[in-house]
Amino acid sequence: MSDTLLSNIPVAYASCREYDVPLIRRQITALFHTLNIGQNVFCGKVILVKPNLVMAKKPELAATTHPAVLQALAEVLAEFAPKKIIIADSAGGPYNLPALQVLYRTCGLSPLDKLPLVELNTDCGFSDVEMEDGQRLRHCHMINPAVQADVCINVCKLKTHGLTGLSCATKNLFGLIPGVEKFEMHATFPQIEDFSEMLVDISEYMRTHTEYIALCDGIMGMEGNGPTHGTPVSSGLLLASRSPYALDVVAEHIIGCENAAIHLDAAAARGLVSRNWQDIPLLFCEDTAEMASYSFRKPASSSGKFLKNLSGIMGGRLAEAFAARPAIRASGCVGCGVCVQSCPVHTISLEKKKQKKIAVIHPEKCIRCYCCQELCPKGAVVLRKNPLIRWIH
Numbered sequence: 001m002s003d004t005l006l007s008n009i010p011v012a013y014a015s016c017r018e019y020d021v022p023l024i025r026r027q028i029t030a031l032f033h034t035l036n037i038g039q040n041v042f043c044g045k046v047i048l049v050k051p052n053l054v055m056a057k058k059p060e061l062a063a064t065t066h067p068a069v070l071q072a073l074a075e076v077l078a079e080f081a082p083k084k085i086i087i088a089d090s091a092g093g094p095y096n097l098p099a100l101q102v103l104y105r106t107c108g109l110s111p112l113d114k115l116p117l118v119e120l121n122t123d124c125g126f127s128d129v130e131m132e133d134g135q136r137l138r139h140c141h142m143i144n145p146a147v148q149a150d151v152c153i154n155v156c157k158l159k160t161h162g163l164t165g166l167s168c169a170t171k172n173l174f175g176l177i178p179g180v181e182k183f184e185m186h187a188t189f190p191q192i193e194d195f196s197e198m199l200v201d202i203s204e205y206m207r208t209h210t211e212y213i214a215l216c217d218g219i220m221g222m223e224g225n226g227p228t229h230g231t232p233v234s235s236g237l238l239l240a241s242r243s244p245y246a247l248d249v250v251a252e253h254i255i256g257c258e259n260a261a262i263h264l265d266a267a268a269a270r271g272l273v274s275r276n277w278q279d280i281p282l283l284f285c286e287d288t289a290e291m292a293s294y295s296f297r298k299p300a301s302s303s304g305k306f307l308k309n310l311s312g313i314m315g316g317r318l319a320e321a322f323a324a325r326p327a328i329r330a331s332g333c334v335g336c337g338v339c340v341q342s343c344p345v346h347t348i349s350l351e352k353k354k355q356k357k358i359a360v361i362h363p364e365k366c367i368r369c370y371c372c373q374e375l376c377p378k379g380a381v382v383l384r385k386n387p388l389i390r391w392i393h
């Protein structure tokens, strides 16, 4: 596909205020119809439905794709007679059957495998994937359902994200990297520019190796300390596109976080999308009059354009020096050790203080990936802004 065509891939928009399965089913049908996606895409195919299951959290907390959206989507897809609909993701942590079962149960997905043609993935294997066109990744491991899929439906959430600015379609496919290998990726790509290019490499692999559709659950979004510890916001919309980047640029605009995501700069530099949302054709479904507009609170780590402008200087070390630092809130820490296991550079330890074990961060090696903050089940990791950045904002 030429660059010109790529930048013209439309985004379809539908209002949807409630997690009501018949209503969502109607709106997903309208979105697919608007984008001319139908029988020819799905009939007889193995469909990967990739939700955002970043960690085991209840659906109402808006960290994960809502099960009502997945049910409605599965019901729409079943009408197109696919071979199989497989719902699969790998959260940040161990990728094994007990962990998947906890994830499905907590995120409200367990009843979905009773639906016709639907399987909740239980295969914890992965495969080696070659990326001939990868700019940072030449090969990586991906979970088996991703490698075996004919069609990929990336059912992302509309959320802010402490590290990348935006957790929507492009970032969501990072979950195809199995379990703790995601932490290794953070260690391999400690600079945000390299990490962002790597995200685009993964996204491009799926976009070019499958019939690809991004579908955003923005019925409830998340503002503030996303992707896991932010505040749910009623945002009342569903978006769909054949381009994850076009969908993300429009999503950034809707939540008032324009130009926040460096991975979208990387995609734009490759000619995959325009960085101006007004260049992207927006198609409204029948009963949707206009685009919503919000001003989502930014994550505590957010530093606006300042760090972004520093990111190319001194190999990113200057930006790193000014980036928000993680710190443990001792009163909230229960010493579970999740942060210790998730730190890609092993710079957190559990230590005994006042008769209880708490996590301690040794900041010298910290690469500011914020995995500890993202995955702490108690929200006991806080991000402290550099005083200069605090003063600027």
Ligand code: SF4
Pocket (backbone or CB within 6 Å): 328, 332, 333, 334, 335, 336, 337, 338, 339, 340, 358, 359, 375, 376, 377, 378, 379, 380, 381
């Ligand atoms: S900071 Fe959070 S993840 Fe780390 S040990 Fe304490 S409670 Fe567990």
Ligand code: SF4
Pocket (backbone or CB within 6 Å): 326, 342, 343, 344, 345, 346, 347, 348, 361, 365, 366, 367, 368, 369, 370, 371, 372, 373
């Ligand atoms: S301490 Fe936290 S932010 Fe720093 S490298 Fe470890 S996981 Fe990442």
